[in-house]
Amino acid sequence: MDTHLLGRIGAALVGAIAGGLVGLVTTFTHRQLPPWGLIAGLLVIAALLAGLRLAVAGRLVATVAALAVLAAVGVLALPVGSGSVLVADDELGWTWLVATAVLCVGAVAWPSPRARPERPGTDA
Secondary structure, eight states: OOHHHHHHHHHHHHHHHHHHHHHHHHHHHTTSTTTHHHHHHHHHHHHHHHHHHHHSSSSHHHHHHHHHHHHHHHHHHSOOTTSOOSSOSSHHHHHHHHHHHHHHHHHHHSOOGGGOOOOTTOOO
């Protein structure tokens, strides 16, 4: 196998683990000290995804991390057998779910800072 491909697979795996852990921790803490826990959780997710977009060329690693965040949040939003949930069916819970999804989609869809074409007639 090509070492470049192995590097991309490894980076995607690290992104998936980081995204899953961030989604797990922030879902557990989003209800702590409302609304600051929610805001802090969204800032942590934004920092992770923005950092991955800036540090790694391409969208693959950030996309995998965003999907892992969404998977962790989605799984933890499901009710367990006893009927208890971590993401309640209230304004704070719905804000958490929708804002996390919008943030993940926005971070992945944001134009790449490396893909800016140079304008003709300007010196580098």
